[in-house]
Amino acid sequence: MFSKSSAVSGAPALSLQGVSMSYGAEKVLHQIDLNLAAGEVLGLLGPSGCGKTTLLRLISGLLLPDAGQIQIAGTTVAAPRAGITLPPEKRGLGMVFQDYALWPHMSVARNVAFPLEMMRVGASECKDRVTRALDRVGLGAMAERRPSDLSGGQQQRVAIARAIVAEPPLVLFDEPLSNLDRELRETMVEEIADLVADLNLSAVYVTHDHAEALTLANHVAVMRGGWVEQLAAPAELVDHPKTAAVAEFLRLGCLLPALHDAENWLIKGTDLSLPAGVFGGAEAQVLLPEKALRLDANGPNKLKTEVLRAQVRSTGQALTLRVVGTNHVIRHLTPAPVRAGDVLELSFSPEDLRWFPVADPHH
Numbered sequence: 301m302f303s304k305s306s307a308v309s310g311a312p313a314l315s316l317q318g319v320s321m322s323y324g325a326e327k328v329l330h331q332i333d334l335n336l337a338a339g340e341v342l343g344l345l346g347p348s349g350c351g352k353t354t355l356l357r358l359i360s361g362l363l364l365p366d367a368g369q370i371q372i373a374g375t376t377v378a379a380p381r382a383g384i385t386l387p388p389e390k391r392g393l394g395m396v397f398q399d400y401a402l403w404p405h406m407s408v409a410r411n412v413a414f415p416l417e418m419m420r421v422g423a424s425e426c427k428d429r430v431t432r433a434l435d436r437v438g439l440g441a442m443a444e445r446r447p448s449d450l451s452g453g454q455q456q457r458v459a460i461a462r463a464i465v466a467e468p469p470l471v472l473f474d475e476p477l478s479n480l481d482r483e484l485r486e487t488m489v490e491e492i493a494d495l496v497a498d499l500n501l502s503a504v505y506v507t508h509d510h511a512e513a514l515t516l517a518n519h520v521a522v523m524r525g526g527w528v529e530q531l532a533a534p535a536e537l538v539d540h541p542k543t544a545a546v547a548e549f550l551r552l553g554c555l556l557p558a559l560h561d562a563e564n565w566l567i568k569g570t571d572l573s574l575p576a577g578v579f580g581g582a583e584a585q586v587l588l589p590e591k592a593l594r595l596d597a598n599g600p601n602k603l604k605t606e607v608l609r610a611q612v613r614s615t616g617q618a619l620t621l622r623v624v625g626t627n628h629v630i631r632h633l634t635p636a637p638v639r640a641g642d643v644l645e646l647s648f649s650p651e652d653l654r655w656f657p658v659a660d661p662h663h
């Protein structure tokens with residue numbers, strides 16, 4: 301069986317080249333190229349139906365690609381043209397699912413031991429490794445319980461212990477936190493991030509929650525309609541989204557239509573002219589990143605907005621603002637005492653704007 305020791309040293313933990321997949325006549329993945337270095341986490345992020353689960357199933361071996369090839373730790377596990385297909389159990393992956401997928405009639409320890417039993421690891425080594433894995437996820441005292449006697453968060457920790465117990469070359473997380481409530485999700489994201497770093501795991505983490513992906517992953521592939529729209533480190537995605545769709549999906553701020561008249565770029569519906577960088581054409585979309593906006597009457601480039609809602613938060617007031625002259629909405633957090641109906645001027649620096657063409661590359 302595939303194990304860390306059979307991994308080709310120095311090879312990427314995962315590599316996909318030109319992977320495509322159709323369900324009948326519907327192409328759901330287009331020419332996916334991805335590389336994940338050992339010890340890193342790749343986030344697969346995108347809205348429902350964009351192809352995340354299909355891509356994960358191709359990696360795990362539950363589905364076969366129509367074209368392209370997939371390598372795990374240097375071993376080719378799928379290459380239809382060369383007739384190569386390794387079944388899921390030979391890929392030696394650790395997997396964590398949304399619904400935990402634990403056996404209810406077995407103890408926590410037996411659940412965690414399962415991958416080792418499949419590998420015919422001896423009883424005493426098996427016991428030591430299970431104990432170590434359960435300790436790592438903070439469940440050392442729960443070994444003899446049944447999963448049904450544990451909370452949702454604890455069950456997910458058992459599933460994580462099972463996924464890491466055999467030290468697989470790659471761990472796949474399929475929306476592991478979506479059944480947990482928000483507060484627990486936030487704690488578990490940090491726990492998983494710490495665990496992945498401590499164990500130097502290589503992992504693919506599927507989610508539709510951008511905060512989870514940005515927290516956990518070294519690189520995030522933002523997917524849409526079966527394409528990888530952008531693959532980049534979290535900071536790069538936030539500062540330099542490649543398309544308007546990426547900016548929108550990551551909720552980076554407000555996308556406004558801009559028109560070029562004889563001399564200037566204007567935000568459509570307003571009289572605010574924008575100092576544009578080099579950008580051809582007569583129409584564009586411009587992103588005003590939320591983090592670039594200041595409530596500063598003396599600042600440059602003042603955009604007039606009306607307060608629709610002001611909600612108290614522990615960190616200030618969360619404002620929902622409408623850009624006057626448009627139906628576009630901006631969110632802004634401020635400590636200032638502001639009320640619905642107030643008119644505010646938001647200021648920003650031109651270098652913080654991000655410009656996109658109106659035409660969409662894939663759609």
Ligand SMILES: Nc1ncnc2c1ncn2[C@@H]1O[C@H](COP(=O)(O)OP(=O)(O)OP(=O)(O)O)[C@@H](O)[C@H]1O
Pocket residue numbers: 323328346347348349350351352353354355508
């Ligand atoms: N068994 C199937 N037969 C036909 N079409 C399918 C099948 N499974 C998925 N699809 C289609 O393939 C596309 C990608 O689905 P996929 O489940 O990979 O998306 P996803 O990003 O994981 O969505 P979600 O976040 O809702 O799970 C969708 O258009 C979906 O309708």
